[in-house]
Amino acid sequence: MSHFVLEIGTEEIPARFLQTTEKELAERFTALLKENRLGFEKIETRSTPRRAIVHIYDLEKVQPILEENIIGPAVNIAYDKDGNLSKAGQGFIRGQGAEEKDIVRTQTEKGEYISVNKKSGGKKAEEVLQEICPQIIAALPFPKRMRWGEETFAYARPLQWVLAMLDHLPIVFKVGDVVSSNQTYGHRVHGFGPFVIGHADDLEEVLYEKSRIVCDSVKRRQYIIDMANTLVAELKEGAKIIWKNDLLDEVQGLVEKPVPVICSFDESFLELPKEVILTTIEHHQKCFGIQGQDRKLLNKFLTVLNIDPEDIEVVRAGWERVVRARLEDARFYWKEDLKDSFEKWVPMLDSVIFLGPLGSMGDKSRRLEQLCGWLGEKVGLAGGDHLDNGVLLAQRAGRWCKADLMSKMVGEFDTLQGTMGSIYALKEGWEPPFAMALTEQYLPTGPNSLLPMSDLGACLSMADKADTLVGCFGLGNIPTGTADPYALRRAALGIARILLEFGYEIPLSELFEKAYSFYADDIKWKFSKGETLEKLLEFCQARLKHYFVGEGSETLVVDAVMNGRDTDGNLEADNVWATEKRLNTLKAFMRKEDFTENAQVLKRMTNILAKAEHSLSCAYDSSLLESDAEKELDKGIKAFSDVFDTNFANNNFMPVMDAMAKLRPLVDAFFESVMVMAEDKNVRQNRMNMLFAVMSRMNRMADFANLQI
Incomplete structure (x- = not known):
């Protein structure tokens, strides 16, 4: 086993590139070594502004040799009637790099075929490394790449040297205009070098001793x-x-x-x-x-x-x-x-463009004033010392929240927007909760960042994000791939996290429709209102699913819950807070011993209902019930429906699942003694309506057809 080390020396690379470079080097070496069937114990990476280092420990010295029997055409096709190789036979051996003397006849279940025994592998590690190192270095992704001199080769910054060693042996290859060697360079001031490395084990020790460089x-x-x-x-x-x-x-x-x-x-x-x-x-x-x-x-x-x-x-x-x-x-x-005030800054927002056709920051602040007032009413926001009416307080926060953009401090230090608004509000005598909300409008800033701490801050944050989302989607500025210049993914996730944390049962569709209503009528949208809201809701559902999976829930379970629909086909996930409760309830129910039996019954009902010839209804005719199993199921459905309707409306989901578990034996008995697809179409429809009375409710909990049982 050997130790291989690669060091890519460059001019100073931006700090933000380093972590990604280490990750890419590890992943690409892992993939190509496995592809070339060279085993190793582990890969470690290091980086500094001037170097990226890869250590591969316990690397196999030689590829294992593989022997394969490559089957060609059937004998009667490989040879002509005179016993000579046909064009098919000649093409086969030529394609395998073999000769006629190498042909072996192989008997298979389908008859006799010609074949050749072929060996592959056996390359030394140094040969493989000479091939893959230039490929990997050239393919490393960077946000920005450079070319220098007359070179067509591009990298984050100009290459200065490349060291590659397998134990004591230099691995020689060329990247751009640089040829690899066993030489490294140290600090620009303290021990520049070059320094000759005698063994792969010595690289980092030499760099520290000669230049006090800490590579890790x-x-x-x-x-x-x-x-x-x-x-x-x-x-x-x-x-x-x-x-x-x-x-x-x-x-x-x-x-x-x-x-x-x-x-x-x-x-x-x-x-x-x-x-x-x-x-x-x-x-x-x-x-x-x-x-x-x-x-x-x-x-x-x-x-x-x-x-x-x-x-x-x-x-x-x-x-x-x-x-x-x-x-x-x-x-x-x-x-x-301190010589100015909000009263001066707010009107000045009309001179600052928000986003092209969406008007000025003044227009946005007037929309936020209305949307924050609506949200304040929805969440029952309490008033403050200056404004004892919660709705009026929310409206003032919406109107003022962008005013600090006109301050000289934020003009110079833009990262202080919101923060300076809070400081200046305190200076003007506003109470701390109001001032803090002006900062909290920008929270959360990421998937793991802090959330607003107050209802006012939560309303302001949701309003700001909803207004931006609706405006951007209406104009067609929808994130694609990794491109998200307006941070819309972060905005959608931010709204979802706030709804979850504060327990607000505000449907996303209602929030976005209200935000849309406050935009001016003369805006030239790319999409109609219906298209905009539909695309936006799909986008938010995808972000919510990604969030739940990231929090540790299984993808199939999340899909099932996210696809729960009411009888009108509307997604229940529109209520984000209730969706998380349904997800947690289903996960808890799945841990029970009888979950598999319950889920299988639900799937069976779903499959039967898919064969319905006419529209289904929760109402069925009890006079058409014939067997005792049907009549017992009728009683069970009525009891189940009462429990479901009462508890589901109050987002109390475990009693719903327990009620379904109690109903399941009655459904099993029904399936054992009754033919659902009866010849009499009225009886058949009535029996399917009975099942629909159950499934139309359970489909609101989750799409159980998505679960793999």
């Missing part, structure tokens, strides 16, 4: 945390770095040789809101804030260098000078904004 991103991340925490512990008791995982992931992807440094800024800047200071140093300078034991910001920040400077004070002063300039700008915008 996980170790590099932890190294930054440990070193930085040691430094901050020397400041004052209780001081802590405000670690942000996304920022930490980005920073570790910007350095090969991490050197944490603590810097300072003038205490007078602490008059700025904490969010403004953190945004300044995090988003613009890729640094981390530091807070005291009381969670108040200190006039300190942490930066991570990619160099061990000769004079740390000179470097520190440079960082402090840049941050000071940014904070001076922020302080200017802050003081200017």
Whole structure:
């Protein structure tokens, strides 16, 4: 068994590319090695801004040899009447790279055929690696690719070197204008190289010893945390770095040789809101804030260098000078904004375009005013100190929620939209729940992010997302593949998560129809209202299904629940909160011992009803019932229907399933003693209506035909 290592050296690659590159390298090497029948123990990947590394451990040295008997045409077709090979026979051996002397006659069940015994495999690992490494490197996907010089080869950034070694043996191949070798390069400043690697085991050890490069991103991340925490512990008791995982992931992807440094800024800047200071140093300078034991910001920040400077004070002063300039700008915008107010900013929204034909942000805010008022009424929103009427409070939030876009602070730091609205609302004396809702309008920002904490914030968030979804779908701006420029998938999932968390029983169709109604009549839509809402509901159903599966539910079970329909054919999944309850109920019921028998009965009823010649009805004629089994089933159906109708209306689903379980023995007895498809068409229709009285209700719970029993 051998150890293979590949190192792809480049100019600095953006940090956001690194994780995907590691994943792609592992997957592509795994696939091609399996395709080439070369076994291995494991694959590990590493990355820094200047290199991507693949380790393949315990790689087999030689492909196993496979012997196959390749069957050709029948003997009477392979030879002519004179015993010579026919064109069919000649074509067969030519296609197999064989000669006439290699032909073997093989007896099969269909007769005698010619064949050849063929061996494959036996390639050495170095031969296979020479073939697949250039393929893999050339095929790696990147959001953006570059070409350099006169090369047609494209990569994320220009290639500088490629190291490939199988134990002590260099694997030589060419990628673009670079020929692989046993040489690597270190840090640009601290030990540039080149360094000759004697064995695949030595690569990372040499890079660390010569340049202090930490190749493993996980170790590099932890190294930054440990070193930085040691430094901050020397400041004052209780001081802590405000670690942000996304920022930490980005920073570790910007350095090969991490050197944490603590810097300072003038205490007078602490008059700025904490969010403004953190945004300044995090988003613009890729640094981390530091807070005291009381969670108040200190006039300190942490930066991570990619160099061990000769004079740390000179470097520190440079960082402090840049941050000071940014904070001076922020302080200017802050003081200017405090001279203005929402009353000034709201009318200014009419000068900002929302989305082409959909009008201005002012138009959007007026739509949100109406939609938030409607939602406030639906959820029974309570009022506040300024506006004791919940509907009026929701309307004010909808009208004001985009106003901070006109502030100078958000104009400079766009990531603070919503946050600054909340801060300015507090400055104007509005109560904290109202102010917080202006921030919560943008939540959730992803599948695992925080949700709004208040009903007002939830209403504002749903209104904003519903308005955008309806507008984009009406214009035909529907996500395709990975393209989703307006983050519509995130918006749809956000609405679903809010409905689930808050327990709002607001049908999606009703929400979107109401949002559509607030758009102006003169908008030139691509789709009609009916088409828009139909496409949008299908899209949201798909996102909801994806969410449930992602939360651990089986796909078939989710499909069954999502396809539950009422007697008019409308999807019950329109009520998102109730859909999750139905899903959880079905999952719990499936764990019961008699679930399989119950599901099989439901499937059998569904199959029989599919043969109906006429439209079915839940009403049937009890006077046409003949056998005792029919009459007992009649009593059971009436009892089941009462339980179902009462509990389903209240989203109480387990009693429904229990009632079905009690009914099942009566249905079994009915099937054993009665021929449903009777010759008398009236009796046949009546018996099918009996079954329909059960299935029309159970189909609301789930489409049991989707379940594999």
